[in-house]
Amino acid sequence: MIEIKDLHKSFGEQEVLKGINLKVEKGEVVVILGPSGSGKTTLLRSLNFLERADKGEITIGNVQVNCKHVTQKKILEIRRNTAMVFQLYNLFKNKTALENIMEGLIVARKMAKEEALKISHYYLEKVGLKERADAYPSQLSGGQQQRVGIARALALNPEVILFDEPTSALDPELVGEVLSVMRKVAKEGRTMIVVTHEISFARDIASRVVFMDGGVIVEQGRPEEVLLRPKEERTKKFLKRILPAADYSI
């Protein structure tokens, strides 16, 4: 359903993606782990063309794009097949929580206002923020903003939802509420690609863990395989640093 073929991206002299090949099936929850600078965020952002890869092929649903010769029209098509949840939430500051969810539906999906309203209310309630429909982002906590961000992505009903370190900017107390919404989303069978440092999420919810380092996929597999019985040295080194010793030795 989502296929990435030989993706390359350089920022000036620095090659950040050195030939990524990845396939994601419908309903999978793929968690991408890796040290900073590994290229995981660049990979995610290349999927909806917030970064433009230099070389490679990206297929999302029924849209296939060659990164070297991509047109604005194709970029829009790919973006209409995806939705992103950002580290800094990026809610539209001049719109209320409800309007934030409706915005993409009305403008990009050309939906009628009544239908968009119904869908938006449904997803706002789903993330537990029904009473905050008329609040502006500046009036919401970080956790609340992120949950609206997730509702905004869900409402678009994309082929895949891209999560770019969704809890990294949250206070520890608020991380839980966002993770539980993400768990709900995963259990419903949505296709998700998540870049995160939350190992518990990877361990409990991911259907596949991908470990990236230095612009390549070092290893990937089921969470138990990669997190508990890593094969590669680089993977072991990374996990040793971020997992408490007790967890790893199991």
Place this chain on the structure above:
Amino acid sequence: MGFQFDSAFFVYELIVAIKYIPVVLLLSVVPLAVGMILGSAIAVVRLFKVRGLAQFLAALVIFLRGVPLLLQLTILYLALHLGVDAVAPKYGLALSSKDISYTLVAVIGLSIHAAVYLSEVVRTALQSVPSGQYEAAYSVGMNSREMLYRIILPQALPVAIPLLGSNLIGLIKGSAIASLISVVEIVNATLFEANSNYKFLEAYLAAALIYWALCVLVERIVAVLEARVSVYGKGGVV
């Protein structure tokens, strides 16, 4: 023989000046509006780095900002006059340089002047909107036009309003320079009256007072607008 301030003449000049306020408004509000349209176009082209055009406009902005308004108006005036006289006969046009009103030249010149400064105001305002807003708009599948209109401009406007106010004040004061290309406005009108009795101080003070009053009015309006537009509350520091 001491100096006696002629208050009666001063008041007379005030009334003369007030009569010409519409001209000043024409020479400031119209260039502001035209300048906003042109300036926004320039800003958007430069922000989106449209190949070739962006660099050309950047150079044009730098050049035009370096030439004093007085020279911009006089050069435009002379260029139009000489140009029309040279070109019109060739094309059999009934136009002659005498048909070009001084006021029109002043409005065009001030509009170009305004566009240059306002393009920077608009560019700054657009850049003050966090890049995350642009990214979120793109990621839900909006194209640039939809994004600018629905998300970016509404957030850029509160930032631009104080700067637009200062630019309007600059244009109101700059309109006085139009007096030097024979436009009849406040400076010329008050001066004309003083030519016979040589009471220039009273004349200039009256003119100054009216300009000052207009600028204070603009500042009050800007203050009101600023308060009304900051609904979204950046939620924090300022």
